[in-house]
Amino acid sequence: MVLELGKYSFGIGDRFGCQGKAQLQAFVEAKEAGVDVVPVWNKSYREHSTIKTEPESVRREADSAVAALNWKAPYFVDADHINSGNVDGFLGSSDFFTLDVADAIGRAADSQSLDDFVKRYSSYVGDLEIPGVEKKIEVTEDFLRTIAGKYLYAVQQAAELYQRIAREKGDDCVIEVSMDETNAPQQPAELFFILAAIADCGIPAQTVAPKFSGRFNKGVDYVGDVAEFAAEFDADTAVIREAIKRFDLKPNLKLSVHSGSDKFSIYPAIRRTMRRFDSGIHLKTAGTTWLEECIGLAEAGDTGLEMIKEIYGEAYRRREELAGPYATVIDIDQDALPSPEEAAGWNSDAFAASLRHDPNEPRFNPSLRQLLHVGYKVAAEMGERYHQALREHEGTIHTCVKDNILERHMRPLFLEVEA
Numbered sequence: 001m002v003l004e005l006g007k008y009s010f011g012i013g014d015r016f017g018c019q020g021k022a023q024l025q026a027f028v029e030a031k032e033a034g035v036d037v038v039p040v041w042n043k044s045y046r047e048h049s050t051i052k053t054e055p056e057s058v059r060r061e062a063d064s065a066v067a068a069l070n071w072k073a074p075y076f077v078d079a080d081h082i083n084s085g086n087v088d089g090f091l092g093s094s095d096f097f098t099l100d101v102a103d104a105i106g107r108a109a110d111s112q113s114l115d116d117f118v119k120r121y122s123s124y125v126g127d128l129e130i131p132g133v134e135k136k137i138e139v140t141e142d143f144l145r146t147i148a149g150k151y152l153y154a155v156q157q158a159a160e161l162y163q164r165i166a167r168e169k170g171d172d173c174v175i176e177v178s179m180d181e182t183n184a185p186q187q188p189a190e191l192f193f194i195l196a197a198i199a200d201c202g203i204p205a206q207t208v209a210p211k212f213s214g215r216f217n218k219g220v221d222y223v224g225d226v227a228e229f230a231a232e233f234d235a236d237t238a239v240i241r242e243a244i245k246r247f248d249l250k251p252n253l254k255l256s257v258h259s260g261s262d263k264f265s266i267y268p269a270i271r272r273t274m275r276r277f278d279s280g281i282h283l284k285t286a287g288t289t290w291l292e293e294c295i296g297l298a299e300a301g302d303t304g305l306e307m308i309k310e311i312y313g314e315a316y317r318r319r320e321e322l323a324g325p326y327a328t329v330i331d332i333d334q335d336a337l338p339s340p341e342e343a344a345g346w347n348s349d350a351f352a353a354s355l356r357h358d359p360n361e362p363r364f365n366p367s368l369r370q371l372l373h374v375g376y377k378v379a380a381e382m383g384e385r386y387h388q389a390l391r392e393h394e395g396t397i398h399t400c401v402k403d404n405i406l407e408r409h410m411r412p413l414f415l416e417v418e419a
Contacts, residue, residue, distance in 0.1 A: 002171040003076075003095060004252060005206045005282070008414055009038040011078060011260075012405065013286030015047060015376045016293070017057050018390050020065030022398040023289065026405035028069055035414045039071075040096055042078035042284060045086040046325065051380040055079065059093035076174060080286075081181075084161055091165065096174040098209070099161050102181040104154035113156070117148040121196060130192070132238030132277065137189040147193045151186075154179065155194065159201035176207040176282070180258045181328075185211040188235040192243055199247035207282045209256035210236060216259035218329050219287055219373040220357065220366045222266045230269035237277050254280040259329060261285035262357050267412040283413065285405075287373045291355065292404045294372055296397030297389060298351040304393045305348050307386070312368075313340035315375030322374045330374060336367040357408070 012023045020041070027039050041062045048055060059077050066075055079090030081100040090097070108114070121144055128137040158177050165173060177198060179186060186194065191210055198205055213232055214224020222229065233255070240253055257263070257270070260283040274281060294311070297304035315322055316337060323330060343351065353363040355372065379386045390397060 003074075003174050005076070005096075005174045006036060006038040006074060007252070007254070007280035008036065009040050009076075009207075009280070009282045010405070010410070011040045011042045011080075011282065011284035011286070013042050013047070013080075013284075013289060014058075014061065015043075015051060015287065015290040016379070016387070016390065017053065017061045018387065019289050019293065019397070019401045020061040021068050022401035023405060024065045024069050024071060024075075025398075025402045026410060028071070029402075029406055030410050030414065031073070033415055035410070036073065037410060037414060038074055038076065040076040040078050040282070040284075042080040042096075042098070042286065044080040044286075045082060045089075047080075047286075050377050055090045056093045078176075080284075081178065082161075084157075084164070087161060087164060091168045095169070095172060096176070097162075097165050098176045098178050099158045099203075100178045100181065101154040101158045101161075102179055102211075104157045105179060105182050106150055107153045108149050109153040109156060113152060114145060114148050117152055117197065117200075118144045120200070121193065128189075128192075130188075130238055130242045132241065133188060133235045137192070139189075143189075144193065147190055148197075151179075151190065151194050152197055155197040155201055155203070158198070159203050162203050171204075174206050175204055176209060176256055177203060177205045178209040178256070178258065180209045180211045180216075182211050185213045185232070188232070188239045191236055192239045195240065195243035195249060195253075196247050199243075199249050204250055206250055206252055207254055207256040208240070209258050209282075209284075212257075215331070216257075216263065216329065217331055217370065218259055218326060219262055219291060219369050221359070222263040223331070226265050226269060229266050230272070233266075233269060234273045234276070237273050237279050241277060241279070252280070254282060256282040256284060258284045259286075261288040261409065264357075264359065264408070264412065271413055271416070281413070283409070285409070287376065288404060289401055290376050290379075291369065291373060292400040293390060293397050295352050295356050296400040297393055298355065299348050299400070300393040300396045301348045304389060304396075305351065307389050308351060309340075309344050309346075311375060311378045311382075312343055312372060314378045315371055316340050318375075318378070319371055322377060323371070326374045330370045332370050333367045336365060337371060338365070338368065
């Protein structure tokens with residue numbers, strides 16, 4: 001069976017595997033409102049390693065939520081940001097594979113492969129016009145060789161990884177090629193020929209995650225020129241549409257936006273592009289469900305509030321350790337962080353208001369939110385104590401998790417009507 005990803009899909013990470021039903025309820029209510037969004041549970045090797053879980057736990061969570069809510073539509077479990085060193089552990093439980101080849105970008109393929117690529121696409125030398133892209137793309141042999149030199153080896157590595165997966169799964173999986181965790185964004189012209197290489201290498205990609213301009217920090221809004229992003233996203237969508245026709249790529253190929261949660265300022269631009277091109281999107285989120293657990297604990301008061309204060313205090317003391325692995329995707333202003341002693345004096349409303357991402361709330365503290373975003377390791381070290389708190393305050397947390405996905409993310413992307 002060839003698995004096909006729907007037009008709109010949404011990656012839902014869940015650090016501790018306890019919010020599957022709350023997450024899926026958002027998809028149920030979106031469907032009732034008239035929009036089909038495919039849930040994709042995702043959890044990376046790094047997160048599994050930190051929390052001491054196994055990939056199979058994500059499959060169990062997804063299947064349990066689907067059964068509990070009688071969900072009849074498709075859903076997936078994503079082996080998030082996998083590579084050749086860790087893919088084997090995900091093969092049995094995953095049916096969506098995010099092939100992370102960012103580390104291979106810039107490494108040169110062998111000279112014969114480079115020569116073959118330039119020769120194959122030499123017919124494009126001249127002015128390349130792509131419908132929907134305002135500027136013509138000037139293609140020269142040097143331009144083709146530069147792109148191949150930068151990206152061809154990375155695509156070849158993705159192909160090897162895909163072949164490893166296909167030997168086990170056949171067509172029973174969805175493939176994404178991810179190039180977002182790199183320093184420089186790919187320009188639309190580069191993306192066009194990257195897609196050509198993906199087709200040449202026989203990768204049946206259904207989503208591709210390029211690096212966009214601006215910063216996509218964890219758990220907070222987009223940092224950058226929104227107009228520049230809008231133009232780039234528009235052009236990339238046009239490029240994908242044209243590349244599908246020219247290179248015989250999968251017809252449902254679409255853009256994937258990583259660290260897409262909370263990027264409220266660019267959602268209108270994404271929505272306009274989707275409507276202009278009648279295109280889809282895969283929006284990947286991760287740590288925001290964990291943050292909603294924290295907010296739910298704070299709002300619950302009593303033992304829940306005390307636990308989140310304890311977690312924050314420990315995260316504050318270990319902030320350099322916790323932030324280190326995420327240094328390229330967070331910007332914490334140390335001076336803006338309240339001391340643990342100050343936070344200890346807050347009531348439920350004050351803590352929740354500081355943590356919840358509400359741009360209109362003057363007490364919202366992006367630095368506190370980012371620190372707690374990477375502070376899930378502290379909760380993991382609490383073990384059963386933390387899980388007991390989640391069970392004790394399940395009702396409050398369920399509402400926070402569901403409303404965050406549905407109201408802050410799905411509604412502006414898929415449900416709001418243009419004025």
